[in-house]
Amino acid sequence: MGINNWWDSDSDEIYWMEIRKEPVGLGEYLRAPQAAFDGNPSWSYELTSYVQPGDRVFHWHETRTGEPGILGWSEAVGPLQTITWSWQARGTRGRGRGVPTVGPTWNLPLSNYTELETPVTRSALNARRADVLEVRDSLIRVYGKPIYAPFQNYGDRELRAQQGYLTKFPAALVALLFDLPSVSASKVPSDRRRTARARHGQGYLADAEKRTALERHAVHMAIEHYRAAGATEIEELGKPYDLRVTLDGIERHVEVKGSVGDELGSVQLTQGEVDHARTYQPTDLFVVDGIAASRDVDGAIATKGGVVRIWLGWMPSDKALRPTHLRYTLPAV
Structure with missing residues (x-):
């Protein structure tokens, strides 16, 4: 796996995004089968084995209104374990099988789950779609094709979460997305809003x-x-x-x-x-x-x-x- 593709390799801050369908265990662990239901490797599952203690994980899930978005973040503590787990594959092919798969599974404990006061919803993300794409294009120029990216430009008209379980989350996107108005932890005067949000983001995300x-x-x-x-x-x-x-x-x-x-x-x-x-x-x-x-x-x-x-x-x-x-x-x- 070309793990360093589309990665801020000079950064000491490592981020990931977990894309969940179920709320059980949110912020408690990363858990992914070591192979897809057909027995073949899956990059979005395999990325789980690359997460290290101290890395930060964003959690994408449905909000209380039903709209998907980033609900919060956790810190990986490890150690990485192999457990036996029963799971149902996502997507049309996986659901069509109807029978859960039981097999070896990566399990990585998380801690310090912190819920955002206001989730970064898909609509809030798309309000900054042009900025996100600009960041993506700048990363492509440096690192090449955006493999393992957290968002896809669906139909060239809107941003959606990647089809998979775990993705990378480049530091450049952290700097951009956590300047969204929806992330502000408290109401502040407009001339102080940008400074307050930047301090909030860097305060809990900087690992260096x-x-x-x-x-x-x-x-x-x-x-x-x-x-x-x-x-x-x-x-x-x-x-x-x-x-x-x-x-x-x-x-x-x-x-x-x-x-x-x-x-x-x-x-x-x-x-x-x-x-x-x-x-x-x-x-x-x-x-x-x-x-x-x-x-x-x-x-x-x-x-x-x-x-x-x-x-x-x-x-x-x-x-x-x-x-x-x-x-x-x-x-x-």
Whole structure:
């Protein structure tokens, strides 16, 4: 799957949109079968396996008036699980079968479901259709054909949600759509309206600060770990690996990963991180799970805790890598 197609790959903020028909479990989990009813892969299902802890998920569903729209958002917490689930395929072909399918299913826990005071309805979306299409065209010029897009230009006359379960949601569209009047959390004078809405959107959607805080916390824990183990020299680099450590007379390179998720089954890697681990040994993979992150009274990200797991002499294998930054499946300790 060309997961990076039509993606703001330089952004630290990752967004998705879940398109739901049923209200049960809204904001509690992402859940999609690992294959369509005919046994073939489906990109809108498979995208579920690419969502990482800390990513934001918008929820598209019918509003109280019956009009579809974005009702709210959640934060992915993970870990990604495989469960057995009974489901009914969407669309004419799926409904025509009449018999639910039972099989392996991706399940990703969500948290912090936040309902918008006023949903971003389809009519509100289409009121800005020209602006949405302008954003789409600018992304096409940079990233190519808009695969996995959240909206389709139906009949070249109106925007509708994509036919599928999960889509990407480019950061450029977040910046545009959450400037809609319907998103304003409170009534403010017209000369302040734009500033208030922009602050509302960026306040709860910007992940970059949190991701940086988690990384710094994990690196600090790694430094303390190797120092306690008797390291005589520790140098922090960042790229192409995080730490250079001299321990028992041996130079070790350390790649550090941190997350709010518990017992992660995978981590995201860059190609440079993979290449370096394959060319230099010993390289250790130092993972900190379950970091608690919250904002203090001043609005700064505060982090604490975490569970350390270490893979000494780590060598990334091809079969454990997936093409999303890259994603590496952690072997058993």
